[in-house]
Amino acid sequence: MELIFTKRGGKYDDLILRRAGAADETIACPKQGIIPHDMVHYAVESMLVPQSGFLSLVRDGQSADYATRGGDGEEAIERLVEAFQAELWGGRVPALDLIATYEHACAARGHTASPVTTEAVEAIRARLDDLTTRWSAVAVNEALTVRF
Template sequence: MELTFVKCSGKYDGLTIVRHDGTTDSIACPKQRIIPHEMVHYAVESVLSNRGFLSLIREGQSAAFTTGGEDSSEAIERMVETFQAELWGERASAADLISTYEHACEARGHSIATVSADDVEAIRDRLSELTLQWDSLPQNGALTVRF
């Protein structure tokens, strides 16, 4: 699957998704002063094998769906939120990030996806690469990744 993120003017950036079968979807990504939320999903889901939002889209779900409380996708959503919070603030130790993630899952009453300190560092590396690429894009510039 190909994901093309476009840095737009205004309140939203864009994402066009092209699945392996050629079907497409588009998402308006609210600007959040860091990389788009769905790009954080890409970083997390491309490192881990758990099924999250992008994995479900790759399997044929419409981009307009919500995860609907499926336990594995909710666990990935909490992980994406944890990494987003770190992008907005300061980097914590891998152990502290994992603890924060586990607490968020427990507070929402769903399972915890297995994540190691090595996974955290791999996701952080991917987020750093994406952030550098995204920040260097001009308005209307595009960044395409394969998932």
């Protein structure tokens, strides 16, 4: 699946989801001062096995506007994405602290955390750093494409 992130003027960027044998789907991504939320999903989900978050479900045939089932895997990935997104806004913390925050967020929402290692945290951070650099270089109405 191709993810085509287009930087726009105004309050939203666009994400086009391109899958073989399916019509393209476009998602409006609210600007948040960092890379788009769904780009954080890409960084997290592309580095984890098994993959069970939003992009994984869309890649496997779900419509992009589906209502999540709220299963443990989906919820755990969303909490992990939120932990990395908070780090992008607020600055790096030790990997074990990020994992503890993620596990606490999962527990607070009543679902199981997926296992995450410090090595996975560092790999995701490296991907986020690369995406942040690449996204910063994208001009308005230009795109950054990644494969998932």
